[in-house]
Amino acid sequence: MRISECREEDVGLLDKHMPSPGADSFHQRRYARQCAGAGTYLVAWRDDLPVGSCEVRWDGCAAPEVQAVHAGCPEVNGLGVWPETLRSQGIGTGLIREAERLATARGCRSIGLGVERNNPRARALYRRLGYRPSTPYLDCWSYADGAGVVHRVADACTYMVKDLA
Ligand SMILES: CC(C)(COP(=O)(O)OP(=O)(O)OC[C@H]1O[C@@H](n2cnc3c(N)ncnc32)[C@H](O)[C@@H]1OP(=O)(O)O)[C@@H](O)C(=O)NCCC(=O)NCCS
Numbered sequence: 001m002r003i004s005e006c007r008e009e010d011v012g013l014l015d016k017h018m019p020s021p022g023a024d025s026f027h028q029r030r031y032a033r034q035c036a037g038a039g040t041y042l043v044a045w046r047d048d049l050p051v052g053s054c055e056v057r058w059d060g061c062a063a064p065e066v067q068a069v070h071a072g073c074p075e076v077n078g079l080g081v082w083p084e085t086l087r088s089q090g091i092g093t094g095l096i097r098e099a100e101r102l103a104t105a106r107g108c109r110s111i112g113l114g115v116e117r118n119n120p121r122a123r124a125l126y127r128r129l130g131y132r133p134s135t136p137y138l139d140c141w142s143y144a145d146g147a148g149v150v151h152r153v154a155d156a157c158t159y160m161v162k163d164l165a
Helices: 008-017 027-037 065-072 089-105 120-128
Strands: 001-006 040-045 051-055 075-079 110-116 132-144 150-163
Touching: 001 089, 001 132, 008 027, 008 051, 027 040, 027 051, 027 089, 040 089, 040 110, 040 150, 065 110, 065 132, 065 150, 075 089, 089 110, 089 120
Parallel strands: 075 110
Antiparallel strands: 001 040, 040 051, 051 075, 110 150, 132 150
């Protein structure tokens, strides 16, 4: 497995292998944020196929209740490994470790991530990697479907934080 920052030419391949929930490309949005300097979009590859990704958001978690407590703390956002048959093989851990390495290189003292309250396996993984539960919050996001109808989602999450000493 190798991990690299998303390039413009990777976006089409990501769209093909990991379709976005709505009509807009989730990957294009993340790549655009990277171009604007707001994030780094990390992609895990195996045999030249994308098998996982996450975004390091340098401006931190979007939720105001998290910003109030962890301003300046970058966030690992949208972590996912696919297809499901490739899970539990260390790809997610590799992506998190790379995000932590980049944050340390930038001089960040901590890094965080949000986990849905109904995702105990992911929470167990983050705990094993040294993240501690900190702040409950609502992850509010939206997507437009093919007919242009906007769907608003609010997921109950816990923000978890790790010190990067
Ligand atoms: C959570 C996820 C990113 C972890 O990536 P991964 O490559 O499977 O993680 P690793 O192989 O490094 O570590 C696996 C551990 O993660 C945990 N885990 C969390 N969700 C899991 C899932 N759906 N399947 C398998 N393991 C999962 C388990 O504790 C597992 O430990 P185990 O190998 O002892 O069973 C991945 O499983 C995934 O994409 N899940 C669906 C999307 C999701 O839940 N994203 C997280 C949002 S907060």
